[in-house]
Amino acid sequence: MRAAVLQEIGQDKLEIFDDIEAAGFGPGRVRIRVRATGLCHSDLSAMAGVLPQPAPFIPGHEGAGEVVEVGEGVTNVGPGDRVLVCWLPACGVCAACKRGQTQLCLAGFMNAGTPNFRRTGGSSPEVFGFAGTGTFAEEVVVDAGCAVPIPDDVPFDVAALIGCGVTTGLGAALNTADVSAGSSVAVIGCGGVGISAIQGARLKGAAEIVAVDPVLSRREAALRFGATRAVSPDELPDAKQSVTEGEGFDYVFEVVGRSATARTAYDHTRRGGTLVIVGAGAMDDFLQLNMFELFFDEKRIRPSMYGGGDVLRSYERTVALWRAGRIDLEGLITHRVPLGDINEALDQMRTGVALRTCIEL
Known part of the structure; x- marks a missing residue:
């Protein structure tokens, strides 16, 4: 064959x-x-x-x-x-x-x-x-x-x-994060899995869903699938300010699998909010967080394996x-x-x- x-x-x-x-x-x-x-x-x-x-x-x-x-x-x-x-x-x-x-x-x-x-x-x-x-x-x-x-x-x-892909993305929103109705969400990485996470967040009743991706066609697609706005990575800080008044999003989904985007996702999650790690990354790529911010910000870091x-x-x-x-x-x-x-x-x-x-x- x-x-x-x-x-x-x-x-x-x-x-x-x-x-x-x-x-x-x-x-x-x-x-x-x-x-x-x-x-x-x-x-x-x-x-x-x-x-x-x-x-x-x-x-x-x-x-x-x-x-x-x-x-x-x-x-x-x-x-x-x-x-x-x-x-x-x-x-x-x-x-x-x-x-x-x-x-x-x-x-x-x-x-x-x-x-x-x-x-x-x-x-x-x-x-x-x-x-x-x-x-x-x-x-x-x-x-x-x-x-x-x-x-x-x-x-x-x-x-x-x-x-x-669909099970992974949907499950991240429905199972792992259990997104709350009326909440604010950001999804970093809008391929097939990220788009599925967006659909999951929409199903759960998120009020604001910001799609983040460097590729214009993917940002346009995210809007068709339920995102309320779509921005490039450089525009994410402005979206955080306008959507959450600078506090940060209730839920941020990292769907890339890199420490750099995971760090960005952490920084754009509000204190007490939830960061969901969906992307599959390398064993030698380390996410750096200091012990004070882990304690002081009380952000929940939730890895999601196969939809959780x-x-x-x-x-x-x-x-x-x-x-x-x-x-x-x-x-x-x-x-x-x-x-x-x-x-x-x-x-x-x-x-x-x-x-x-x-x-x-």
């Missing part, structure tokens, strides 16, 4: 091979024919080495498709079922799962260090899948818990986004909100390209042109 492979960490181009096989099928496993996959910024981060990932690997973790076959013992799905790929399935038995914090389950990471593809040609036969998945391929083999059934009325491209709540329930909630017309998911997909044009799509994401690109397989 065809798949897009990064040969070495740090390269900015993927190579399309047609000699890839999905490996590891057996008891408890599911083979999925991928129909659509979203291009998430985390894929770029893994390619650049910001997020740890062994190479060579196939990026992609936002995918949806049809079940081809299931291994022994699999009962949650069967051949022909329509599913989305959950890159962080809950085991249900670990301490985090028992506490109800299934988004913190580490079981899904156990497979990330095992190659789940192989090449029939080439010098490196073993190929990894990003986050244990690798949806930039025509087929994937994953644990049964990664294959989540989707209703027939949910298109594959929409389902793919629910698998990561039960993932399967979040999927169901997202579908219900989409069906009711309360959130716009189709509008997030600004570009649709075939797998052969993946490198053009990567460049568009790097420049901020695209909110979310759907790769159609």
